[in-house]
Amino acid sequence: MSGIVEPTGTETAHRLPDPQDGTGLPEAPTGQNRTIRNALLDAALEVFTERGYAEAGLAEIATRSGIPLGSLFQHYGGKRGLYLALWEEFREEQERRTAATLSAERDRGVDDPITLFVAGARAYLEGAWDNRRFGRLLVEDDGPTGFDALRRQWDRAWVRRNARLLEVDEKRRAGRVRVRVLTTVIGGAARELGDCTDEGEAREIVDEVCGILTHLSAAPG
Template identity: 80%
Template sequence: MSGTVESAGTEAACRRPDRQGGTAPPEAPTGQLRPARGALLDAALRVFTERGYTDAGLAEIAARSGIRVGSLFQHYGGKRGLYLALWEEFREEQERRTAAALASLRGRGVEDPVAVFLAGARAYLEGVWDNRPLVRLLDQDDGPAGFDALRRQWDRAWVRRNARLLKVDERQRTGRVRVIVLTTVIGGAARELGDCADGTEAREIVDEVCGILGHLTARPG
């Protein structure tokens, strides 16, 4: 699960599913694409959540979205494309959310790397709670072929960006391990948030995790 990031564009290996392999359909005007794609993604999330990725059917997704199966293939190329588009949409939203939090902090003149990192971590975890149905789906061991490899690539990129936020030299093993530990704490908290009973419990977890991260990043003395 990707986390505290500064918007850095989309990694080459994680491009939009309808552009992989050079098979994307001709682009239509954005205003025409957005409603259909949004309806398909909403329907796909509901069906994937209820049935799991493996047992989800394209006919049911199309029926729930009110859009023909042929249009589904045109926009996303099939079930795998829908799943990866949901993942990418979540990542992009999280990037926007954390980037806004960092910009707000820096706009107030705060440049301390730890403070900036903690602000990004909080924004990311709050985004996890807001998107918990999708987070629970992505955390299941039931995704399309190759998804785990894509997620590992993104997680490595996430560690690199966190290292830049904290101004840690990744070339040094101790610095790299430190950032990996911090990133892993955020990822583990994200999984717990997906199972929270209510907003009060979720806020308690976010506060607790940010306290732990603050302790782990505190400078000696």
């Protein structure tokens, strides 16, 4: 979980296919289905964060949600589908947050790449704090089989987007390394925020990391 996400319209999210049916996540829910799915996701997040993904039981998730177990399978196919839906929801919210921040900064006339990058980083980290329940789950590295590969795909896409935002020449290895280091710093800080319980400490972390990013973002020489 790292990087500044700025949708470009040219890259699509990669979904991890289900090995049993060859499909990705369920289609966007509407109406009553949305209510059912939200109840299932809320319950799944509770159980996952309390017990870990591996030890979480579907029966307990269904009981806490008040939704029959059969409906859980119908909507998500099992634990794996629930976890991936939570990740997708988290990722999309982070994209919306950082994109809105960058748009607002540009509307104010900000065009300096480093200033924009750090503003996006702050928005992303504040989102990691606001959504820290799922962040705590990510800190544990306890997810479904294949999830690490999926997260690495997103990380690579975020590095490319950060490079464009910082106007770094991706053909130069030194430039790519600099952007990857910056992205890794953000990801590490997001993980710390996921494990943080004090708002004052969380704000201190965000401020500290943004200062570090400002220093590291400057091109050498």
